[in-house]
Amino acid sequence: MGRGGGAVSSVLEELLAVLPSQVVSADDDVRAANAADVTGHLPGGPPAVVVFPETVEQVQTTLRVAHRLRVPVAVRGRGTGLAGGAAAPDAGIVLSTVRLNRIVSIDAVDQLAVVEPGVVTADLDRAAAEHGLRYAPDPASSEWSSIGGNIATNAGGLHCVKYGVTRESVLELEVVLADGSLLRTGHRTVKGVTGLDLVGLFVGSEGTLGVVVGAVVKLQPVPVATETLIAWADSTATAAAAVAAIMSSGGRPSVLELLDQATLQNIDGHSGTALAGQGDSLLLVQTDGWAADREADALLAVLAAAGADARKLSADEAETYVELRRSGRGPRPDLWTIGEDVAVPRSRLVEMIRTIEAIGQRHGLLVASVAHAGDGNLHPALSVAKRPGETAPPEVLRIAADELVRAALAVGGTISGEHGIGALKREWLADELGEPQLDLQRRIKAVFDPLGILSPDSFLAVTEERQLVP
Amino acid sequence: MGRGGGAVSSVLEELLAVLPSQVVSADDDVRAANAADVTGHLPGGPPAVVVFPETVEQVQTTLRVAHRLRVPVAVRGRGTGLAGGAAAPDAGIVLSTVRLNRIVSIDAVDQLAVVEPGVVTADLDRAAAEHGLRYAPDPASSEWSSIGGNIATNAGGLHCVKYGVTRESVLELEVVLADGSLLRTGHRTVKGVTGLDLVGLFVGSEGTLGVVVGAVVKLQPVPVATETLIAWADSTATAAAAVAAIMSSGGRPSVLELLDQATLQNIDGHSGTALAGQGDSLLLVQTDGWAADREADALLAVLAAAGADARKLSADEAETYVELRRSGRGPRPDLWTIGEDVAVPRSRLVEMIRTIEAIGQRHGLLVASVAHAGDGNLHPALSVAKRPGETAPPEVLRIAADELVRAALAVGGTISGEHGIGALKREWLADELGEPQLDLQRRIKAVFDPLGILSPDSFLAVTEERQLVP
Structure with missing residues (x-):
């Protein structure tokens, strides 16, 4: 599926003929820096060209050229994607939106x-x-x-x-x-x-x-007031049960996050905190609005009844805990890691967390989970130590991720709560949607993009081997 | 576009061949009762057949027959639509969902x-x-x-x-x-x-x-508490300004309705109340949740600052006012009426209300407006007295409605806030969407319904004269 150097230079020339030179780049560094999202997923080579339009008209001009030449185009925002959705199409165009930033x-x-x-x-x-x-x-x-x-x-x-x-x-x-x-x-x-x-x-x-x-x-x-609680639980299962109790209580938390023991250890490792020793699992809860204080008091009682050790935080403490949650796990260059993103009905949260722990044990993996628990949205990270000389993650990680995603489907969940499908979750897409729906979605795409030039390798890809006519 | 009696009986026979007889009806009364929604809009004749499926399989069977015969189908819920969307296609099938009610x-x-x-x-x-x-x-x-x-x-x-x-x-x-x-x-x-x-x-x-x-x-x-306020304003414009003040205050009302003087007179006429004499326009406001009382107090102050005369209601009073709002205007058999449904950005609410009043005055019409004011969603009813012997509404009503809908578009609004487009608002659809988008929407429909048998006369109708091959 590679494209010849001639075709590549022709794309560049055609774009330079109609766009200002400062918005078009074929520099090796620029192409490399814009080739993949943070997952590093890049099935083909780097893009032929990166375009940085500064106006809507320049986006239109870029697409007109791509359409005429039938060159594939991937749109790229800030490259923080976690599903390989912005991966550059082989010898195609990456259209970066970074300069459209007003x-x-x-x-x-x-x-x-x-x-x-x-x-x-x-x-x-x-x-x-x-x-x-x-x-x-x-x-x-x-x-x-x-x-x-x-x-x-x-x-x-x-x-x-x-x-x-x-x-x-x-x-x-x-x-x-x-x-x-x-x-x-x-x-x-x-x-x-x-x-x-x-x-x-x-x-x-x-x-x-x-x-x-x-x-x-x-x-x-902006809410007139915000209150923040933390609650310690003696297991992730207890914490998950407390989440279900909160969501059934009539309270409407504005934040409801769950961090498991391994996540707390990771945070301690890169932030110098000492969270892991204080309890097995941590819930971070916020309420906001006109009744933030009343809802916080009510949720303190719900958490206590569910067996969690809860307390209100000061505003300064709250900021620290939210920031620790946002920064999440630090980088672990000693590990191969797959960060997952599944969502399950809240009633299945405890069961799903136990399943994830069992998958980790079965395959000898480290499991560190954070969850937007109020949404049933789990982010388990599956990790294994890198061996000397190993240049790619071992197959066991992929097998475990496959088991995890299928377990989410089995309890009525979804293969992606919020990260998207991109290229990396394409293999499970038909398991959730079914082939007839997937076919329908591809036909809808064809209405918008009859030549299939937009993100051809992403979740609606028809086959592994696409025929592109340059 | 009429269909011969032979084709009609063939549809009936084909359906009876595969469905239990109790779910298929070609009785004149049943066909007449299921032909139109509450607008009475029915461009062709009554349907050939009405099907009342009791299972999903029977819906599938009905559609398979319709698809094979290329007979048009309109889906009908409870027939309360206000845009003619459920109008029976000429000599087609009405598929009623009333028995799928578990x-x-x-x-x-x-x-x-x-x-x-x-x-x-x-x-x-x-x-x-x-x-x-x-x-x-x-x-x-x-x-x-x-x-x-x-x-x-x-x-x-x-x-x-x-x-x-x-x-x-x-x-x-x-x-x-x-x-x-x-x-x-x-x-x-x-x-x-x-x-x-x-x-x-x-x-x-x-x-x-x-x-x-x-x-x-x-x-x-269910919210733990609900509070209800009413506020009287000396004009609809003052009331609309108070709405904008509420929505900018940080309060989150759960109900925010506006009723103008003519609407209050209508309610008095059919409910025996005496609202119209108490003020020009009425706002009905609810707050709910853990801070219902605090928000209600805050909104009382906002309303007073905006020049409205506001007070809290008891629970009994609240129920009465909400019910009066829901029942809305009573039937007025002495009038021809068009009930409109447009939405505008909240900042343009005062201007839009003045425009509606001017349209009414210009054409000598009665205007009675209720609004989901917090959403900028207006329901002005334009009316004119029926003359003896008149069998259809005079053209002036349609002209005024046209001016009203275009005025909503001119201030960045939409031609339908919540009632839908159906057949009755089709004429303005391209004014809002533009022909290219409308064409795109029709091509999306074609992905789902390539033969165009579903609601062929509704908002995505391609032409006035469709060719159906029986």
Whole structure:
């Protein structure tokens, strides 16, 4: 499936003929730096060209060239993806949105922001804060990931347990389609039912249907108060049971995170804290809004009844614990690690956690789990020590990950709670959707991208061996 | 476009050959009763046949016959639609979901319900209440409309200002496609990003993509407390300004309704109340949850600062006012009326209300407006007295409605906030979406329904004159 040097130089030449030279790069360093997301997944070689459009028109021009030449294109936000969704197509174009990074406007009365896709998520939140507002979805990567990437993956985060995932905050999208045409869809009103919901279709489509070049997103008032609790449990199962009790109590926590013993040890290892000795598993709980104090008191009682040792934190302590959770596990260069992302119905959380522990034991793996527990969304990391001279992760990791994903499906869960499918989870996609639905989704993609040039190796890939006509 | 009697009897015979006779009816009364929604819109004649499937398999069988014969099919819930979306296709099949009306299960831990489409919305809410839960979306029709119809139109309601529209409560769908095949899409977990979001595509698609035969919907804890306020304002503009102040205050009302003077007079007329003399316009506000009392107190202050005369209601009074709002305007057989449904950004609410009043004055019409004001969603009713012998509404009503819908678009609004497009708003669809997007939506429909048998005369209709091959 490799492409000849002639074809590559022709793509470069064609792009340089219609775009300013400063937005087109074929430098080896630039191509290498933009080839893969943080997973490093890159099935082919580096891209032929990286384009950094500075205007919507330049995105359209890039797609028109790609469409005419039938050259594959991967859209890249800030490259923080965890599913290989932004992996460069072999000898294709990477279209980076990093220079489309303006917050165009913030409307405090209508509580919305107009943004370009390359805006870093936390930057938008800070800009909104100047108006007493905030952008609620907060993936752990929010300081580094972009709104465009968040939209492409329908990103979750800590606050989603109360405020919903990215989809719930996107009102309107501007999208460049595969042929370079520009589509505006959705509406700035909080309600509206005109036509099919294409905004919902684009959110989470991981760059397979078009390139998001603008978005109108909802902002919300900054909560008038926030309270933070921590609770120690003697096992992850006890902690998970406490989570179920909280969610059944009528309280609506704005954060409900679970960290297991191995995760606490990792945090201690890179942060100099001493959490692991204080208990087996840690729950981090926040309440917010006008009744933050009352809800916190009620949840303290629920946690105690569930057998957890809970207490309120001061504002300073709270900031520390949230930051420790966000930074999560530190880098462990001595280990091969697969970071998983599955979600299960809350009622199956205890069972799923026990299953994960059993998988780890069976294969002799280290298991460290954090969970957006209120959502039933688990992030177990499966690790094994690197052996001298080993250059690739051992097969046992893949086998264990396969068992874990299938276990989530078996209890009515999903193979991805918030990271997306990309290329790395494609193998399980049909197990969840079924082949007929997958075929239907591919035919929907064909409506938007009849030549299949957008992210051809991502989750809607038809075959391993694609035929591209240069 | 009429179909011969031979074709009609052939459809009936083919259906009777594969379905139990008690689920198929060609009686004149049954056909007439199931031909139109409450708008009475029926461009052709009554349907050839009405089918009342009692199982998913019978829905599949019906669609297989229709597909083979290329007979058009309209899905009908409880017939409470306000956009002509369920209008029977000429000489086609009406597929009624009224007998698919089981609440299959309610899961209190995972806070979800498995339902068939014909379940009446308020019945689900009452069943959930036995578990301390509720189904949040509450269209004013909730005592008569069905979950399936609510899903088809992405119905809104009073609580949506805090709890979101129907889309936000639908987790998973079972859908029979045009060829009779069965698709299950979505996931029972509260988070999940596996593949394209087909649930979002089906919700609001008004029967054009498939027949929803089952749904898994989210339930939420019944709020621990609810407070209700009313506030009188000296004009609808003052009331609308107070709404904007509330929504900017950081409070999150669970109900925020506006009723203008003409609406209050209508209510007085059919309910024996004496509201109209108490003030020009009325706001009905609820807060709920752990801080219902604090939020209510805060909103009382906001309302007073905005120049409205506000007070708290007792629980009994609150029930009365909510019921009066839900029952809305009574029947007025002496008037021709068009009930509109537009939504505008909240910042344009005052302007839009003034525009509506000006349109009414210009054309000599009665205007009575209620609004889900917190959402910017307006329901102005435009009326004119019936003249003796007049058998159809005068053209002036249609002209005024056209001006009103275009005025909503001009301020960045949408042509339908929650009722849907159906057949009756089709003429404005391209004005909002643009022809390229409309074409894209039609091509998406063609993926699901290549022969165009589902709701062929609804919002995605290609031409006025369709060619159907029997």
